[in-house]
Amino acid sequence: MRYASLGSGSKGNATLVESGDSCVMIDCGFNHKQTVSRLQQAGKTAEDITAICLTHEHGDHVAGAKLFSKRYGTPVYMTKGTAEALKDIATQVLIEAGEVLCFGEMALTGVAVSHDAREPCQYVVEEKGKRLGVLTDIGFACEAVLKAYQGCDALILEANYDDALLEEGYYPESVKARIAGDGGHLSNEQSLGLLKALGFNKPHALSIAHVSEKNNCREAIISLFRQHFGEDVEKMDFICQQNGMQWRTLA
Ligand SMILES: [Zn+2]
Ligand SMILES: [Zn+2]
Known part of the structure; x- marks a missing residue:
């Protein structure tokens, strides 16, 4: 399997996972025009x-999901809660957390997470015994999440904010509390804690996602994660809001 990102952060998220003829887009968070041009950058068309x-x-x-699905008839899988919030996607397919979705040789398992949305669900993608965990927009990792992401061979993981930068920043206190709360995002510290809890020791297979442009910086993440990875910390990838991340292969 191979995977790429069209971009990640508060201005839009979309991840591609591909095996054989099957190419699944996890989230469609850029507007239609952006989605199509970013797909083109990744060597893909909407029809793919x-x-x-x-x-x-x-x-x-979800910013581009409605128009994309309308124009191309693409099925859009989502939980009931997400569907209730979105209402008008004609090609919706309802799923439940824990359900396994098969596309060719890829199997995506939905994992319920703590985030301030109706029924958020992240995904673990498995193909030929290799597993990629995609995990962003999560306030904290409960036992069930730790269990679901245990043993992943590669991770796309959120490190949203640096505690000090968020605290010093100009966001209103209510917004700061939301971000740092159980229904918000993972701080760098929490993200590192999760890697330690998972025993994940493969910095070359780690892609850092959903990094706040206001309350975080790469230097803060690298210096903190160095505790866990040592000098290999330089092998981590950062998914850029503007340019996403090129294809990476997991085999
Ligand atoms: Zn988000
Ligand atoms: Zn969110």
């Missing part, structure tokens, strides 16, 4: 997309 799997209804994950 087998299905869209949504994680939750926040705009940075």
